[in-house]
Amino acid sequence: MAPTSEILTAERILEATEEVLRRHGPAKATVVDVARALGVSHGSVYRHFRTKAALREAVTKRWLDRTSGQLSGIAAADSAPETRLRDWLTALFAAKRRKAGDDPELFATYTVLTDEAGTAVGEHLADLIAQLTRIIEAGVTSGDFAATDPRATARAVFQATGRFHDPSYAREWEEPGAEADFTAVVDLLVRGLRP
Secondary structure: OOOOOOOOOHHHHHHHHHHHHHHHHHHHOOHHHHHHHHOOOHHHHHHHOOOHHHHHHHHHHHHHHHHHHHHHHHHOOOOOHHHHHHHHHHHHHHHHHHHHHHOHHHHHHHHHHHHHOOOHHHHHHHHHHHHHHHHHHHHHHHOOOOOOOHHHHHHHHHHHOHHHOOHHHHHHHHOOOHHHHHHHHHHHHHHHHOO
């Protein structure tokens, strides 16, 4: 094992874990592989993450948080609620397509990890629904949207657009007509939200 002069942080471990997952996939990647990549003992990794499951959960959360972070700025913007809703849904679709297209091996790995993740996926989905709820609430306040229950409406919008962000549909995202289908669904939803 090569000695390391850098301080071992949770962030460094997560970066190394992502690389190990990219190289070996979720079935073969081990904490020992992560430690080896960092030049430390596996015990050092366990001091930051008590179990392999905790490490995998943290790396999944980190991956999901990247998308949430990108979208939160759109949700909080001062633009018209309809513009924010369209921009938010477009950014979500684009982020998922980019992840699937730019690094298909890592995307496949994260698809496996999100299936086994304890609370990370639920927290991620709750955050996305909360962001959509803020947009819908802003539209109700401005009179641009009619929704008696903004949270239920946000959940419905999220579910209605699932084909464009649920990883199980990733193969369809690059098919001819996917953009047109996405635009048609968003247009329909926006028309349905108007008073």
